Amino acid sequence: MATSSTTGRTTGEVRVNGEARRLDLDSRVTLLDMLRDHLGLTGTKKGCDQGACGACTVHLDGRPVVSCLVLAAQCDGREVRTVESLARDGRLHPLQEAFIRHDGFQCGFCTPGQLMSAAALLAQRRASSADEVREAMSGNLCRCGAYPNIVAAIRDVAEQNGTAGDGGPGAARNGAA
Amino acid sequence: MTAVSSGKLLGEPVDRIDGHLKVTGGAPYPSDFSYPDMAHAALVQSTVAAGTIRSLDTAGALVAPGVLTVITHENAPALAEGPMTNIGPSPRFPLADNRILHHGQHVAVVVAETPEQARDAARLVRVEYDEAAPVLGVGNPDAPVLTDPYGMESSRGDVEAALAASDVQYDETFHMAPETNNPLGLFATVARWEDGRVTVHDSSQWPAMARQSIATVFGLPESAVRVLVPYLGGGFGAGLRTWPHAILAVLAARMLERPVKLVLTRPQMFTSVGHRPESVQRLRIGATTDGRLLAVDHEATATRGAEEMNIEPITMGTPDAYAWPSAATHDRLAALNIPNPGAMRAPGHAEGGFALESALDEISYRIGMDPLELRLRNHAEVHPSTGLPWSSNALRDCYRVGAERFGWSARPAEPRSLRDGAWLVGQGMAGVTFSRWAAVCRAQVSVGRDGAALVRCAGTDIGTGTYTITAQLAAELLGLDVEQVRVELGDSDLPLAPQSGGSGLALALSGAVEDAARNLLRAFLDTVRDDDSSPLRGRSLDEVAVTGGRIHLANDPSAGEDYAAILDRHGLRELVADGEKDPSPPEGLSMAPAGAFAAQFAEVRVHEELGIVRVSRLASAVDAGRVLNEKTARSQVIGAMVLGIGMALLEETSFDAGGRIANATLGDYLIPAHADVPDLDVAFVGGPDAFNAVGVKGLGEVGVVGVPAAIANAVHHATGRRIRSLPITLDKLL
Numbered sequence: 056m057a058t059s060s061t062t063g064r065t066t067g068e069v070r071v072n073g074e075a076r077r078l079d080l081d082s083r084v085t086l087l088d089m090l091r092d093h094l095g096l097t098g099t100k101k102g103c104d105q106g107a108c109g110a111c112t113v114h115l116d117g118r119p120v121v122s123c124l125v126l127a128a129q130c131d132g133r134e135v136r137t138v139e140s141l142a143r144d145g146r147l148h149p150l151q152e153a154f155i156r157h158d159g160f161q162c163g164f165c166t167p168g169q170l171m172s173a174a175a176l177l178a179q180r181r182a183s184s185a186d187e188v189r190e191a192m193s194g195n196l197c198r199c200g201a202y203p204n205i206v207a208a209i210r211d212v213a214e215q216n217g218t219a220g221d222g223g224p225g226a227a228r229n230g231a232a
Numbered sequence: 233m234t235a236v237s238s239g240k241l242l243g244e245p246v247d248r249i250d251g252h253l254k255v256t257g258g259a260p261y262p263s264d265f266s267y268p269d270m271a272h273a274a275l276v277q278s279t280v281a282a283g284t285i286r287s288l289d290t291a292g293a294l295v296a297p298g299v300l301t302v303i304t305h306e307n308a309p310a311l312a313e314g315p316m317t318n319i320g321p322s323p324r325f326p327l328a329d330n331r332i333l334h335h336g337q338h339v340a341v342v343v344a345e346t347p348e349q350a351r352d353a354a355r356l357v358r359v360e361y362d363e364a365a366p367v368l369g370v371g372n373p374d375a376p377v378l379t380d381p382y383g384m385e386s387s388r389g390d391v392e393a394a395l396a397a398s399d400v401q402y403d404e405t406f407h408m409a410p411e412t413n414n415p416l417g418l419f420a421t422v423a424r425w426e427d428g429r430v431t432v433h434d435s436s437q438w439p440a441m442a443r444q445s446i447a448t449v450f451g452l453p454e455s456a457v458r459v460l461v462p463y464l465g466g467g468f469g470a471g472l473r474t475w476p477h478a479i480l481a482v483l484a485a486r487m488l489e490r491p492v493k494l495v496l497t498r499p500q501m502f503t504s505v506g507h508r509p510e511s512v513q514r515l516r517i518g519a520t521t522d523g524r525l526l527a528v529d530h531e532a533t534a535t536r537g538a539e540e541m542n543i544e545p546i547t548m549g550t551p552d553a554y555a556w557p558s559a560a561t562h563d564r565l566a567a568l569n570i571p572n573p574g575a576m577r578a579p580g581h582a583e584g585g586f587a588l589e590s591a592l593d594e595i596s597y598r599i600g601m602d603p604l605e606l607r608l609r610n611h612a613e614v615h616p617s618t619g620l621p622w623s624s625n626a627l628r629d630c631y632r633v634g635a636e637r638f639g640w641s642a643r644p645a646e647p648r649s650l651r652d653g654a655w656l657v658g659q660g661m662a663g664v665t666f667s668r669w670a671a672v673c674r675a676q677v678s679v680g681r682d683g684a685a686l687v688r689c690a691g692t693d694i695g696t697g698t699y700t701i702t703a704q705l706a707a708e709l710l711g712l713d714v715e716q717v718r719v720e721l722g723d724s725d726l727p728l729a730p731q732s733g734g735s736g737l738a739l740a741l742s743g744a745v746e747d748a749a750r751n752l753l754r755a756f757l758d759t760v761r762d763d764d765s766s767p768l769r770g771r772s773l774d775e776v777a778v779t780g781g782r783i784h785l786a787n788d789p790s791a792g793e794d795y796a797a798i799l800d801r802h803g804l805r806e807l808v809a810d811g812e813k814d815p816s817p818p819e820g821l822s823m824a825p826a827g828a829f830a831a832q833f834a835e836v837r838v839h840e841e842l843g844i845v846r847v848s849r850l851a852s853a854v855d856a857g858r859v860l861n862e863k864t865a866r867s868q869v870i871g872a873m874v875l876g877i878g879m880a881l882l883e884e885t886s887f888d889a890g891g892r893i894a895n896a897t898l899g900d901y902l903i904p905a906h907a908d909v910p911d912l913d914v915a916f917v918g919g920p921d922a923f924n925a926v927g928v929k930g931l932g933e934v935g936v937v938g939v940p941a942a943i944a945n946a947v948h949h950a951t952g953r954r955i956r957s958l959p960i961t962l963d964k965l966l
Contacts, residue, residue, distance in 0.1 A: 097264040098257015103498040107898035138257040155251035162695030163254030164465030200874025
């Protein structure tokens with residue numbers, strides 16, 4: 056995006072969930088607030104605005120980021136995917152189905168972030184054991200305490216589609232979701 | 233009509249009916265609502281803990297780009313005081329005058345066109361204070377202390393004489409750090425006025441109270457206020473008050489004649505919406521050397537904000553926890569220059585349970601008896617205070633089943649007898665007797681020509697599963713599939729409901745739904761009373777049953793018809809019925825209504841040199857009466873256990889010497905993360921409760937209560953060190 060120091064505005068184009076979006080924003084707007092306040096994608100949640108809770112996790116060029124710590128101005132020409140893109144053609148993503156089946160949420164507020172982190176985890180083949188999942192998911196807080204069910208849901212999907220990984224040093228860490 | 237309680241304990245583990253919305257990001261939480269032309273508010277908070285505002289300069293903020301107004305005590309209109317609720321008076325309004333009573337008190341609210349503009353301008357408000365010395369700390373001699381502030385102190389028997397005559401005289405003091413609820417959802421208020429009426433999306437666990445509060449404060453009839461909370465990003469008690477920030481958002485929207493959104497920041501979540509107060513407890517217990525508990529004296533001091541009130545009944549559960557012949561409780565409440573505390577999941581019980589169940593563990597070691605055996609010996613076969621039989625009590629089964637699943641019998645008694653390399657391993661347990669609480673609830677149930685039902689109630693689902701269990705219960709009562717029941721909650725225009733709190737909503741709401749369903753079936757039978765073409769003509773409620781979407785004769789399922797046929801024939805679009813449950817025990821009841829019971833078992837690993845504590849196993853056996861949905865109920869219990877892990881090992885809101893919270897972020901205030909939580913074991917035991925028709929007892933909080941003591945007892949078993957102060961951080965073990 057182009058940012059003007061005189062107008063304090065930033066302009067550019069971001070692909071969000073596969074769709075090109077032209078934006079003209081206050082340059083202070085974060086990726087999180089861009090999604091929520093300017094694109095109406097309120098599925099991504101703000102739990103701290105300080106990068107500490109993981110509720111705002113989205114994929115930026117295929118990598119999980121906490122969108123509260125990314126400025127919209129940093130996203131020009133880049134690809135963003137949010138929880139709204141997980142289901143395709145009206146069919147839930149296997150992780151979404153597994154979260155429902157295992158009751159991997161209560162209030163549901165952290166769920167979009169948990170799902171996006173979990174999707175990245177599977178793409179990176181880092182779900183070889185419950186302990187590996189717990190470690191890798193520890194940036195996503197859940198105050199309702201649904202952790203055991205979230206871990207079970209992720210492990211279930213990993214086992215089903217063979218994306219558990221061996222947890223070894225060769226496991227890819229930068230794969231796209 | 234058959235009664236709901238079929239005697240089976242566990243309801244079908246149906247997936248949450250709101251699950252699809254929650255995993256797709258489609259569930260609307262209060263902060264997700266927006267309106268065209270909406271303005272955004274940001275708060276300015278006091279940087280001192282006590283004193284007065286000497287001067288307040290808003291000029292810089294007012295000329296900043298996009299700023300619409302700045303509201304302070306100097307220009308805020310006078311507002312009425314909020315109402316008294318069933319958990320105490322409303323919070324003090326901070327812009328009523330220039331006094332500062334705690335660090336982080338709201339002193340101004342800046343409203344601008346965008347959130348970025350409001351946030352920036354909030355930093356331009358200049359406030360100067362005449363600072364006074366704050367009164368801080370639960371034991372501070374300068375703090376005004378209320379005696380018996382809740383009117384809940386109790387006494388039976390001659391406690392002092394019994395203590396003096398006891399072979400074993402236990403007398404210890406416990407401390408608990410303040411904790412902060414920290415629901416993940418930042419509390420938000422979106423207010424929109426239109427023609428003298430206001431619609432408010434507010435992070436409330438209690439829409440009816442929020443409506444009443446806003447109506448009272450702004451001098452409106454309750455019918456002019458609508459509070460909507462279809463989904464809430466957790467509350468854990470923080471949503472049980474209508475907080476000043478919500479009032480300020482409604483006020484700003486009225487002054488600007490525009491919708492206003494105010495979302496708290498995470499640091500503001502520490503100072504604006506309550507917390508579990510710091511507490512100190514002294515527990516004296518007299519026992520015989522063969523393990524009979526003779527007397528207990530329990531004194532507890534909690535904190536409140538200056539000129540505020542909070543109910544933290546720490547000693548409440550003690551008199552009826554065991555069959556001690558003599559018991560006395562004493563409650564104290566110290567006023568400090570701190571943000572007012574509030575309810576946090578299992579208020580009172582969580583603190584009291586930690587002290588009581590730690591004390592029993594200590595006594596068991598003093599007399600050389602297994603901790604579980606000591607509890608069994610003192611089990612309250614009848615309700616101790618009244619001598620009445622319990623409406624249900626499966627605590628013995630909790631102990632038995634929990635111990636079996638955990639493998640308690642294999643535990644060596646001696647502390648420091650289990651080890652895995654550098655890690656000392658220990659096992660501990662605790663029992664829980666939770667108090668029963670519930671308030672009046674109403675619900676409306678209707679069935680339309682599509683044969684589907686709609687249940688409506690003002691109560692909220694804060695993640696507990698209320699939508700789902702309500703649908704399941706209505707389906708069972710009306711003979712429908714769960715998919716045929718729609719549930720509308722979280723709207724103060726719907727039939728009145730109490731808070732989603734105190735483990736009371738499921739009990740009250742299930743009773744109201746049961747009553748409404750009964751009235752609805754009666755309405756259908758009334759409709760065909762003189763209908764010659766109906767096989768149900770002239771039949772009464774006790775002659776019929778419902779299955780497969782049909783009302784039929786109980787003794788002849790072939791004689792009946794479905795709801796749609798009746799509505800069709802009589803030209804009705806739907807039939808609607810209201811229900812109400814007053815769950816308070818009537819005078820002269822021959823049983824003691826029981827709350828939930830539990831036995832909880834913990835295994836910890838403590839690093840011998842570093843003092844790190846890890847929970848390796850945690851198990852709960854719970855008697856919650858009839859469980860409406862095994863899946864969501866288990867989730868409630870594991871979630872409570874996770875909160876218990878935090879209370880035991882991690883959570884501490886740290887006030888510095890100036891009264892500022894020094895760790896008011898989620899990076900500094902530690903709550904359990906994935907890696908802190910092992911697999912958790914939950915078993916439900918017991919049967920439907922005898923006092924209410926549905927057989928439900930609340931289970932939202934019971935799972936917290938025994939965990940801190942079970943962990944502390946396990947730490948003792950691992951290390952030989954008895955820690956009577958929470959959280960058990962590594963510095964206390966080095």
